[in-house]
Amino acid sequence: MGNFKTLLLREFKLFWQNKILRLLFIGAPLLYGILLGYVYGKGKVTDLPIIVVDQDRSEMSYKAIQMFEDNEVLNISALLYDQNNLAQIAIDKEATCVVIIPKGFEKMVLTKKYPEIVTIVNASNVLTANYASSALQVCLGTLKVGVQMETLRKQGTPEKALLSQYEPFKTSFIKKYNRSTNYMYFLWPGVLAAVLQQVLLLGLALSFASEFENGTFKKLVLKCPSLFKLISVKIIPYMFMSFGLWILYWLFTLWFRIPLYDNLWPLTIIAGIFILSVSFIGILVSIMVPSQLKATEILMVIATPSFILSGFTWPLSQMPIWVQGIANLIPLTHFLKAFRILIIENGTFSQTYGVILNLIIIGAVCGFLSYIALYFKRKKSLKEIEA
DSSP states (O other), X not given: OHHHHHHHHHHHHHXXXXXXXXXXXXXXXXXXXXXXXXXXXXXXXXXXXXXXXXXSOSHHHHHHHHHXXXXXXXXXXXXXXXXXXXXXXXXXXXXXXXXXXOTTHHHHHHTTOOOEEEEEEETTSHHHHHHHHHHHHHHHHHXXXXXXXXXXXXXXXXXXXXXXXXXXXXXXXXXXXXXXXXXXXXXXXXXXXXXXXXXXXXXXXXXXXHHHHHTOHHHHHHHOOOHXXXXXXXXXXXXXXXXXHHHHHHHHHHHTTOOOOXXXXXXXXXXXXXXXXXXXXXXXXXXXXXXXXHHHHHHHHHHTTHHHHXXXXXXXXXXXXXXXXXXXXXXXXXXXXXXXXXXXXXXXXXXXXXXXXXXXXXXXXXHHHHHHHHXXXXXXXXXXXXX
């Protein structure tokens, strides 16, 4: 019994002596508790961007637009008067819904021809689609009742008989991209991308840290004096293995019957840039932290919340600005945006240029810092060899 207590005390002592472990074990739950509290602090989605196509330009269509603006869930990001380039504008504005008010709407309402307002719902994000479509249904339902009752009052219909009359116009909601609002199609690919980032970070955390720990870095420097080659030797194997994982993911889509066929090659190119960016982050931490355990722990802290912060499930626009800043430093945020544009929304490759630029910037900065850090590590090792 006494020996057991001694071992317990030793474990507590070892824990407290490890600064990184102490920080992660106590600080990480505290950090994530605060961070996630801010991410979901609003508790509801507001100011979701919608596009209104007002082909009627009448007093009645203006009332509908005013009702949309007064709803806290909705924000009109573009008011159009025709449907030219509507699909492209919807992607550029990241619109959750497109409301089309037909030409002659007011006239048809007044003459009881029952016009139809068409609402196109972007179901690539199930959460925002449900919020926006529900808000639009409330607005259009209120407008519908108001117009109906006002028209019938003018005709002298008694108040008790008002609700038994026909509706003045119809509304249709058309879901695009994920018509069945299947959560598997929406969430599963994003989680797999997060897993890919995590395994890359964990693998590359050991790349240089293991060399430093095992005392083999000096031999490696003598064998390969070029810093560029040193970094390439560590990254290229992971590039090949990641390509194998990419093929495995594609086979998964066939097995689970997930429609992931269009724009697959453009997404593969972006995936390659994404893997490079993630690899340079892993290399940088592995050089800066010459301990396998500590490097792994640090990269786990980076990888664990990345899917939550990516904006794939909970919109980035609903997070505080400083949280958005952290999210934009993580490659997964930009890759998942490209995935949504190309695969779910069936957009064009040119619409992902901003995403590609962000990934290149992250990779270039981390690659440059890795080169500088490795230069000083090599210089120190060469001095030790000469001594």
